[in-house]
Amino acid sequence: KEYTVAVVGATGAVGQKMIQLLEHTEIPLKKVKLLASKRSAGKTVSFKGTDVTIEETTDQSFEGVDIALFSAGGSITTRFEQAARQSGAVVIDNTSAFRMDPETPLVVPEVNPEALANHKQLIANPNCSTTQMVVALKPIHEAYGLDRVIVSTYQAVSGAGVEAIEELDQQNASLLKGEKPQAAILPSSGDKNHYQIAYNVIPQIDLFAEEGYTFEEWKMINETKKIMGLPDLKVSATCVRVPVKYGHSESVYIEIDRDDVTVTDLQALLAQADGVIVQDDPANQLYPLATESEDKKETFVGRIRKDPDVANGFHLWIVSDNLIKGAAWNSLQIAETMVKMKLI
Numbered sequence: 001k002e003y004t005v006a007v008v009g010a011t012g013a014v015g016q017k018m019i020q021l022l023e024h025t026e027i028p029l030k031k032v033k034l035l036a037s038k039r040s041a042g043k044t045v046s047f048k049g050t051d052v053t054i055e056e057t058t059d060q061s062f063e064g065v066d067i068a069l070f071s072a073g074g075s076i077t078t079r080f081e082q083a084a085r086q087s088g089a090v091v092i093d094n095t096s097a098f099r100m101d102p103e104t105p106l107v108v109p110e111v112n113p114e115a116l117a118n119h120k121q122l123i124a125n126p127n128c129s130t131t132q133m134v135v136a137l138k139p140i141h142e143a144y145g146l147d148r149v150i151v152s153t154y155q156a157v158s159g160a161g162v163e164a165i166e167e168l169d170q171q172n173a174s175l176l177k178g179e180k181p182q183a184a185i186l187p188s189s190g191d192k193n194h195y196q197i198a199y200n201v202i203p204q205i206d207l208f209a210e211e212g213y214t215f216e217e218w219k220m221i222n223e224t225k226k227i228m229g230l231p232d233l234k235v236s237a238t239c240v241r242v243p244v245k246y247g248h249s250e251s252v253y254i255e256i257d258r259d260d261v262t263v264t265d266l267q268a269l270l271a272q273a274d275g276v277i278v279q280d281d282p283a284n285q286l287y288p289l290a291t292e293s294e295d296k297k298e299t300f301v302g303r304i305r306k307d308p309d310v311a312n313g314f315h316l317w318i319v320s321d322n323l324i325k326g327a328a329w330n331s332l333q334i335a336e337t338m339v340k341m342k343l344i
């Protein structure tokens with residue numbers, strides 16, 4: 001069978017990466033349909049050497065579409081997912097709209113592909129920071145049991161979309177000219193105040209929610225439990241935006257169920273794990289870097305250390321390209337997995 005794949009949000013930061021990755025997908029393609037807003041309709045994008053015209057997203061856009069990759073914001077998913085499903089498409093959604101819906105599988109293929117089996121033509125792709133973390137935590141949980149996770153993130157501006165990338169570029173240019181930088185997007189386009197991200201670190205991603213945590217932090221907390229199937233796992237998160245364009249970095253503290261595990265054990269375990277590359281050699285200054293993760297599908301893990309005081313506690317540094325494994329690749333990987341499992 002050959003598949004027609006639609007990308008909704010084709011002009012966005014994630015959508016553009018989806019198009020790049022689709023050029024090399026193992027899914028046999030009949031056609032690629034590129035959808036965005038009315039503003040972008042008529043623009044062309046090169047796909048495998050031919051120009052594809054971007055179309056406005058409407059209820060009729062999904063006729064003949066087998067797989068629809070959505071990444072245009074939660075309101076667009078909510079607006080069009082039913083039309084897409086009614087047309088027979090399987091929707092793979094990169095927004096937070098359906099992630100915690102009990103009917104909707106929330107999937108990282110290295111972690112819980114089995115959750116795809118009972119799909120109702122809608123699969124949610126997790127938050128970027130969560131995805132890379134669970135890729136590394138799943139093998140640790142399987143081997144040694146996982147009790148607690150405390151994560152602090154250093155997240156790239158591309159996670160907030162094309163406009164946030166432009167904002168960082170413009171602020172850097174202004175600062176170099178000695179002008180006052182303008183802020184209109186970050187930390188969250190929906191919030192009242194906007195702060196300079198260039199030469200800065202902002203401890204707010206998304207809006208604030210309950211108990212002083214932001215929605216981004218709650219996403220990491222709740223999605224980690226759902227994907228790993230561990231409702232009682234202790235998880236806390238501090239999500240921070242840094243002036244990096246691509247690649248999220250995370251300092252992750254874990255407590256496992258055993259106190260006889262060594263750093264070498266963890267390195268060996270992770271070196272075998274699906275989707276993980278261990279870069280951990282302090283003597284040679286080898287550790288994961290955001291700049292090196294760009295356009296890679298893997299999650300990079302290093303700086304693995306035992307906590308000085310807690311026998312079952314370890315620290316890890318986990319890095320991945322937020323637009324690739326954190327978004328576009330995980331979505332396409334879900335589609336490829338479903339095709340392989342004969343679910344589409």
Ligand code: A2P
Pocket residue numbers: 008009010011012013014015035036037038039040041057071072073076160161162163
């Ligand atoms: P457009 O460029 O036409 O506005 P990002 O997350 O990088 O900001 O990208 C958001 C994506 O969502 C873009 O591709 C954008 O398309 C798309 N989008 C925004 N509004 C709509 C809409 N009403 N219908 C379909 N796509 C939309």
